[in-house]
Amino acid sequence: xxxxxxxxxxxxxxxxxxxxxxxxxxxxxxxxxxxxxxxxxxxxxxxxxxxxxxxxxxxxxxxxxxxxxxxxxxxxxxxxxxxxxxxxxxxxxxxxxxxxxxxxxxxxxxxxxx
Amino acid sequence: xxxxxxxxxxxxxxxxxxxxxxxxxxxxxxxxxxxxxxxxxxxxxxxxxxxxxxxxxxxxxxxxxxxxxxxxxxxxxxxxxxxxxxxxxxxxxxxxxxxxxxxxxxxxxxxxxxxxxxxxxxxxxxxxxxxxxxxxxxxxxxxxxxxxxxxxxxxxxxxxxxxxxxxxxxxxxxxxxxxxxxxxxxxxxxxxxxxxxxxxxxxxxxxxxxxxxxxxxxxxxxxxxxxxxxxxxxxxxxxxxxxxxxxxxxxxxxxxxxxxxxxxxxxxxxxxxxxxxxxxxxxxxxxxxxxxxxxxxxxxx
Numbered sequence: 001x002x003x004x005x006x007x008x009x010x011x012x013x014x015x016x017x018x019x020x021x022x023x024x025x026x027x028x029x030x031x032x033x034x035x036x037x038x039x040x041x042x043x044x045x046x047x048x049x050x051x052x053x054x055x056x057x058x059x060x061x062x063x064x065x066x067x068x069x070x071x072x073x074x075x076x077x078x079x080x081x082x083x084x085x086x087x088x089x090x091x092x093x094x095x096x097x098x099x100x101x102x103x104x105x106x107x108x109x110x111x112x113x114x
Numbered sequence: 115x116x117x118x119x120x121x122x123x124x125x126x127x128x129x130x131x132x133x134x135x136x137x138x139x140x141x142x143x144x145x146x147x148x149x150x151x152x153x154x155x156x157x158x159x160x161x162x163x164x165x166x167x168x169x170x171x172x173x174x175x176x177x178x179x180x181x182x183x184x185x186x187x188x189x190x191x192x193x194x195x196x197x198x199x200x201x202x203x204x205x206x207x208x209x210x211x212x213x214x215x216x217x218x219x220x221x222x223x224x225x226x227x228x229x230x231x232x233x234x235x236x237x238x239x240x241x242x243x244x245x246x247x248x249x250x251x252x253x254x255x256x257x258x259x260x261x262x263x264x265x266x267x268x269x270x271x272x273x274x275x276x277x278x279x280x281x282x283x284x285x286x287x288x289x290x291x292x293x294x295x296x297x298x299x300x301x302x303x304x305x306x307x308x309x310x311x312x313x314x315x316x317x318x319x320x321x322x323x324x325x326x327x328x329x330x331x332x333x334x335x336x337x338x339x340x341x342x343x344x345x346x347x348x349x350x351x352x353x354x355x356x357x358x359x360x361x362x363x364x365x366x367x368x369x370x371x372x373x374x375x376x377x378x379x380x381x382x383x384x385x386x387x388x389x390x391x392x393x394x395x396x397x398x399x400x401x402x403x404x405x406x407x408x409x410x411x412x413x414x415x
Binding site for chain 2: 032033034048049050051053054055057058061069075076077078079
């Protein structure tokens with residue numbers, strides 16, 4: 001059977017997306033949903049809004065993110081997300097794990113080339 | 115900026131499909147999605163709310179993502195509109211067919227009701243109720259009412275000008291209605307005498323042959339009266355009435371002999387069974403006759 005590539009992509013992206021979003025918010029300190037979508041699009045990692053908001057909602061519930069509503073500078077309130085202490089710690093763990101995986105991947109790639 | 119109607123509808127749908135999530139969290143989610151759409155409209159002024167909502171996805175899909183992210187069971191995926199209508203259409207057709215089948219069963223199953231023309235009988239529920247014209251009897255289960263019984267006879271003064279209505283009610287009886295030559299209401303009944311069978315109000319008289327007192331009664335009624343008869347199982351004979359009459363009966367037979375000197379205005383109906391046609395007149399002084407029977411027949415003598 002031919003591997004369903006879209007399914008594989010969706011699976012690999014799931015955890016990867018969490019990591020990227022946490023990294024992005026940490027880098028910008030605080031961001032609201034629309035900004036996150038824009039940044040990810042610029043990074044060539046487009047995410048559907050219908051995917052992002054539930055994801056942010058879950059990470060907030062899990063205590064990785066904290067949010068605050070702000071109304072100034074805009075006609076409507078915006079919900080700004082930033083990392084909690086737990087979020088920062090979790091992000092470090094994630095980065096370490098992903099770094100390991102990337103190393104393995106690199107090694108395997110080199111093996112193939114030889 | 116005002117909130118477009120389409121967005122309001124989208125948000126209320128989303129809120130409904132968020133199911134088990136707590137009210138305050140639902141509000142939070144709704145506000146965020148609303149904020150997103152407003153932001154998108156602000157940024158890309160030309161873009162209308164409809165296309166922004168379209169790229170968000172169906173509210174059910176979005177709600178399901180929220181539920182899935184929380185490890186909750188997603189709601190049923192939204193049916194495609196066409197599929198929905200096909201389902202509605204299919205179920206509707208099945209329903210209609212079933213109604214027709216039931217009507218046909220009802221009409222053609224002799225167990226439920228059988229009107230036997232030759233032997234002058236109406237048999238309901240396979241003989242549980244049996245109104246037998248030729249044998250002059252009404253039978254319900256094991257109870258049998260026939261002509262031969264002890265009875266009770268009586269009369270009371272009755273001025274149709276004063277008494278607006280005479281009401282006769284019965285369960286399982288044979289009733290004859292004829293004219294009285296005096297201003298008197300008379301009865302001649304067989305069967306046992308019920309307690310308080312007659313009650314008189316200021317302008318109405320009620321005669322009830324209640325259940326358990328299956329009888330045969332012959333009544334004489336003064337001309338110009340207004341009589342209403344209501345009963346369940348029975349047989350009613352009406353002989354050349356000079357009084358207005360309204361009969362409501364569930365199961366049984368009505369025999370009506372019109373008086374040729376009178377004009378009558380008939381309103382008759384039989385749900386299951388048959389009825390003869392009567393000459394109905396619309397003249398002003400025509401006597402109103404209304405007979406409604408569920409199962410049985412109305413005959414002209």
